[in-house]
Amino acid sequence: MKPAPFDYYAPDSVEEAVALLERLEGEDVEAKILAGGQSLMPMLNLRVARPDALIDLRKLDTLKYIRDEGEVIAIGAMTSKSDAEDSGLLKQQQPLFQHASYLIGHRQIRNRGTVGGSFAHADPAAEYGAAAMALGIEMKIVGPDGERVVAAEDFYITFLTADIDSTEILTEVRVPKMAPGTGWSFQEMARRDGDLALAGAAVTLRLEGGNCSEVRVAVFGVNGSPARIAEAEQLLEGSSPADELFRQAGKAAAAAVDEPIADVHGSGDYRRQLISVLVARCLAEAVERAA
Amino acid sequence: MVRDIPNSPDMLPITSTRYVGKAVKRIEDPALVSGTVEFIDNYSVPGMAHCAMMRSPHPHARVLSVDTGAAEKMPGVYAVLTGEDVKKWCNPMATSPEGWGAYCLAVDKVRFVGEPVVAVAATSRYVAEDALELIDVEYELLPVLVDPHKALEADSPTLFEENKTNVIQDRSYTWGEIDQVFSEADHVFTEKFRWNRCGANPMETFGCVCDWDTVNDYVTCRGSYQTPGFMALGRAGSFNLPSNKIKVISHPHGGSFGGKGGPRGTEIAALLSRKAGGRPVKYIEDRVEYLLAGAGQSWDRYYKASIAVKADGSVSGFKVDLLDDQGAGSEGWGTISVAKPLAAFTGCYRIEAAQYNMKLVVSNRAPTFAYRGYGPPPHNLVLESLMDIAARELGVDAAEFRRRNYIQPEQFPYTIPSGNEYDSGDYEAVLDKVLGMADYQALRAEQEKLRAEGKLVGIGVASTVEPGVFDWNAYSTVGVAGVGVPEGVKVAIDIMGQITVTVGFSLEGQGQYTLAAQLVADYFCVEMESVRVAYAATDVAPPHFGPGGSRLGVAMSGAILGACQKIEDKFAQVVARLMQTEPGNVELMDGHMRVKGVPGAEMHIAQVAGTMLNRSDLLPPGMEPCPEATYVWTAPNRNQPDDQGRCRSYLTAANACHVALVEIDPGTGVTDILKYFIVDDCGTRLNPATVEGQIQGGVAQGVGAAFFEEYVYTEDCQPLVSLFSDYLLPTIHEVPIAAKGDVVTPSPVAPLGAKGCGEGAIHTTPATLMCAVNDALFPLGVQIRETPMSPNRVWTLIQQAQ
Numbered sequence A: 001m002k003p004a005p006f007d008y009y010a011p012d013s014v015e016e017a018v019a020l021l022e023r024l025e026g027e028d029v030e031a032k033i034l035a036g037g038q039s040l041m042p043m044l045n046l047r048v049a050r051p052d053a054l055i056d057l058r059k060l061d062t063l064k065y066i067r068d069e070g071e072v073i074a075i076g077a078m079t080s081k082s083d084a085e086d087s088g089l090l091k092q093q094q095p096l097f098q099h100a101s102y103l104i105g106h107r108q109i110r111n112r113g114t115v116g117g118s119f120a121h122a123d124p125a126a127e128y129g130a131a132a133m134a135l136g137i138e139m140k141i142v143g144p145d146g147e148r149v150v151a152a153e154d155f156y157i158t159f160l161t162a163d164i165d166s167t168e169i170l171t172e173v174r175v176p177k178m179a180p181g182t183g184w185s186f187q188e189m190a191r192r193d194g195d196l197a198l199a200g201a202a203v204t205l206r207l208e209g210g211n212c213s214e215v216r217v218a219v220f221g222v223n224g225s226p227a228r229i230a231e232a233e234q235l236l237e238g239s240s241p242a243d244e245l246f247r248q249a250g251k252a253a254a255a256a257v258d259e260p261i262a263d264v265h266g267s268g269d270y271r272r273q274l275i276s277v278l279v280a281r282c283l284a285e286a287v288e289r290a291a
Numbered sequence B: 001m002v003r004d005i006p007n008s009p010d011m012l013p014i015t016s017t018r019y020v021g022k023a024v025k026r027i028e029d030p031a032l033v034s035g036t037v038e039f040i041d042n043y044s045v046p047g048m049a050h051c052a053m054m055r056s057p058h059p060h061a062r063v064l065s066v067d068t069g070a071a072e073k074m075p076g077v078y079a080v081l082t083g084e085d086v087k088k089w090c091n092p093m094a095t096s097p098e099g100w101g102a103y104c105l106a107v108d109k110v111r112f113v114g115e116p117v118v119a120v121a122a123t124s125r126y127v128a129e130d131a132l133e134l135i136d137v138e139y140e141l142l143p144v145l146v147d148p149h150k151a152l153e154a155d156s157p158t159l160f161e162e163n164k165t166n167v168i169q170d171r172s173y174t175w176g177e178i179d180q181v182f183s184e185a186d187h188v189f190t191e192k193f194r195w196n197r198c199g200a201n202p203m204e205t206f207g208c209v210c211d212w213d214t215v216n217d218y219v220t221c222r223g224s225y226q227t228p229g230f231m232a233l234g235r236a237g238s239f240n241l242p243s244n245k246i247k248v249i250s251h252p253h254g255g256s257f258g259g260k261g262g263p264r265g266t267e268i269a270a271l272l273s274r275k276a277g278g279r280p281v282k283y284i285e286d287r288v289e290y291l292l293a294g295a296g297q298s299w300d301r302y303y304k305a306s307i308a309v310k311a312d313g314s315v316s317g318f319k320v321d322l323l324d325d326q327g328a329g330s331e332g333w334g335t336i337s338v339a340k341p342l343a344a345f346t347g348c349y350r351i352e353a354a355q356y357n358m359k360l361v362v363s364n365r366a367p368t369f370a371y372r373g374y375g376p377p378p379h380n381l382v383l384e385s386l387m388d389i390a391a392r393e394l395g396v397d398a399a400e401f402r403r404r405n406y407i408q409p410e411q412f413p414y415t416i417p418s419g420n421e422y423d424s425g426d427y428e429a430v431l432d433k434v435l436g437m438a439d440y441q442a443l444r445a446e447q448e449k450l451r452a453e454g455k456l457v458g459i460g461v462a463s464t465v466e467p468g469v470f471d472w473n474a475y476s477t478v479g480v481a482g483v484g485v486p487e488g489v490k491v492a493i494d495i496m497g498q499i500t501v502t503v504g505f506s507l508e509g510q511g512q513y514t515l516a517a518q519l520v521a522d523y524f525c526v527e528m529e530s531v532r533v534a535y536a537a538t539d540v541a542p543p544h545f546g547p548g549g550s551r552l553g554v555a556m557s558g559a560i561l562g563a564c565q566k567i568e569d570k571f572a573q574v575v576a577r578l579m580q581t582e583p584g585n586v587e588l589m590d591g592h593m594r595v596k597g598v599p600g601a602e603m604h605i606a607q608v609a610g611t612m613l614n615r616s617d618l619l620p621p622g623m624e625p626c627p628e629a630t631y632v633w634t635a636p637n638r639n640q641p642d643d644q645g646r647c648r649s650y651l652t653a654a655n656a657c658h659v660a661l662v663e664i665d666p667g668t669g670v671t672d673i674l675k676y677f678i679v680d681d682c683g684t685r686l687n688p689a690t691v692e693g694q695i696q697g698g699v700a701q702g703v704g705a706a707f708f709e710e711y712v713y714t715e716d717c718q719p720l721v722s723l724f725s726d727y728l729l730p731t732i733h734e735v736p737i738a739a740k741g742d743v744v745t746p747s748p749v750a751p752l753g754a755k756g757c758g759e760g761a762i763h764t765t766p767a768t769l770m771c772a773v774n775d776a777l778f779p780l781g782v783q784i785r786e787t788p789m790s791p792n793r794v795w796t797l798i799q800q801a802q
């Protein structure tokens, strides 16, 4: 379990890193960005990833921040997940994102793993995927042609694949603040505390005149990418909250899941069942928090 | 002079013990947990090479050709070892029953995914792994033997072709009038169970550094060995070396639980060293290698079992049909775990007749190995589940039903149908204590209330006997005919009165060095700090076996007490001569050799030792000037088995009762352990803190087996588990810290009355949890009979109910 040989670079700035990526691409050298290494290092050790070069972003302190930008909280890609977990700003103004951070792995992993790394890695079981969908998070990506901003819906492509070109770097995620009065919930089922989830759900909603509105339901862990579930949202939108309705929404969400993953931890049917239960439970909790 | 080993701490030569029986802090733990001991991966020598292995991707294939040319030429590669070399230099592993052992590297064919095919020694592990990529192996795929039931059929693909069968053993033992008992029973309950493969996962995998002195043909193997003496003898056999030409040095290691393995890795590293001209070769097994093909897989079992019950609720018969999938050979003594249940076949109960039908077969899964408990955890799960089934059908409470069937205190020593003799016990006292701690009646009331609210809440009660101090005779069933397992120590007192205890086993975390220091310190009334425990390699160590089969604490205590007594006797002779009396008039008490009845006529042990070491002219004629003694203890009164495998095997019989309260989430199938209570009786508790640690660790492994751990294979024998993200060990979040209590019924036959206590909790926990889950599921009309009781499995059952 030792990696195959690779060249190693640790650029001092984003510009330098992008230039390096571009140069290596031109030379037909396969390069990979190294952030916290919590996903990439095991892949290197198992030789499932074998890039010719690693570009380590560890010197990019400029990408370590959690900033209040009014409507939005901007988080630098190299911010550790434990910093996100500990952030007072997130706790107060975006508790769903804060809680999602807390649910990732164990504290040791959150200490080293970065926020940007999680988004870029696009593991379908990553909590941030559901958070991105439910909250409408945007990604700021820098490449040879400058900067672009991608919406969550367009960012996730499939298993371990996000809309980041091989010469680009994810530099920031932009998380909208949670409007006061919003009810939210984030729940998942993992075999053990800290494991990647078999399935999970994130919900935000508001109550207007006793009826649900602005309902967002996102699920993750069940198939290639996190997804919003319009079928569940529509059932709730404008309706008065009730357990039976939550159950129906859960069923609708489960039915909307395409090709659920089956592995040693659970069958596809079982994962669908989890979605059904978790969505219903999230809705109930979100309503409770909104009320 | 031959003396009996004291069977109670009161008999130690000290007014009142200062360490024995106390939860003293463990002397070895700080170095182990801070990593300052020399774990094998921290050990290196100049010029040392590193080994990597190419492993089979196929479960069953003929090896047509192996091309190592490019790898041999790669810079940094010292040697490449293949099946051809191994055939020349080594024998198949003798840890399997004869004819079922494989070579350390595949010779002619591979029988499981992960079987080593080629090994490389190079300047670093990195280079060695790079070199593996240059090796070409051509395979011809063979039909795969997946289902152990098929192994019984004549036309199944044979793994060991020369044997013409896949059945290692098909044997039946009958104890008592089993047919009569079953025909006269008022009720017979029969059920099938499936225990899926799980096993040991020590924190540290196996590792070794071997060098083959090619001039003298002398081999030195350092490594994380659980049973060094045994390993040395075995390797002498493998390498056709005289037994005094191999030395094994066991380094402190991060746990074992039977899973350290070692024969394969040691042989490969040693032969690589031989091929590399004597350069030392390090092999550190990584976790992927461990999970695929290390010594971590055990107990792949299909059971069909019945109990016969009379109308009054007494259980009279117990029949077990076992089909055990040993995997591709049983190089890790995997067969023994089928025999071990004989030592406590009928558990805590007065069951008069029993039968055990064992079918051991091979398949193209990885070979199976020893795992803590060595077989009884699944067996107990079967027996305890049947007890619950019977109790429920007869409308008797689960705890009450067990109570009615317990062996009574006055019946000890008690010979069970399968032949072993239990030394002592008070099972009802243990039950009563744990029911009291759990407030059992209130717990049942609470359960009723929660059930009425629609909650799936269950209570499990399970009682077991833990055989302690293993003896080879227990394993006659699988062809091991020996009696007696030695444990030897040397105790030496220096001129300053400091005492060194030399042992043949190294540190792996159970606290035996502390226990050694406790015993010696109390025997000679010195501070524990004055006692050092030293490890000796196999070339100089006294005969020993090491930890295994819940034996070392007891066995080592016997050895230490024996050695201390020998020193005391020597000292009595010296003091008698100096004080001009008879040795019989001199006794040891509180660290002084005293002349009986003469106040003030005494010498401190340091003075006696100093006199011996410095003034040999004063010693009795012919006495060596050595204040030291070696003693080798074996369990007394063991015997050869009869034709039904019956013998006095394990010396002690500890007992435990666990009570668990669980709740199942019907939506997800997840089981939560809400409460967990344990009372155990392992006789005298020499160090209660260590006993508690053993119990809590066993609970953790029991929770793992019950809910999490499983080596999953596909329909064509490809392993799906090769990472810790797939093989789920329970963590601190999943394992309840059990409330624990004790009952102390000393062993009348073991040193200081202590019983083996290393395995009881893993024997009992899976059974308790399965009983609890089934109690929770009962209102739904479904029951689970398979481990692990994963959320998916439990949810599937709940679905069936609806």
Ligand SMILES: Cc1cc2nc3c(=O)[nH]c(=O)nc-3n(C[C@H](O)[C@H](O)[C@H](O)COP(=O)(O)OP(=O)(O)OC[C@H]3O[C@@H](n4cnc5c(N)ncnc54)[C@H](O)[C@@H]3O)c2cc1C
Binding pocket: A032, A033, A034, A035, A036, A037, A038, A039, A040, A041, A077, A103, A104, A105, A106, A109, A112, A113, A114, A115, A116, A117, A118, A120, A121, A123, A125, A126, A127, A128, A164, A168, A169, A170, A171, A194, A195, A196, A197
């Ligand atoms: C035991 C364990 C448990 C875990 N449990 C969870 C869990 O429950 N939930 C969860 O979500 N994750 C979990 N993880 C994964 C963890 O969160 C990783 O930290 C995360 O997936 C990757 O972040 P990283 O900073 O470590 O990135 P790295 O491992 O360094 O990189 C991951 C990938 O992203 C790319 N990358 C990284 N940063 C950038 C960037 N700025 N721009 C472009 N590409 C980039 C890399 O090239 C690489 O392909 C777990 C990991 C472990 C080891």
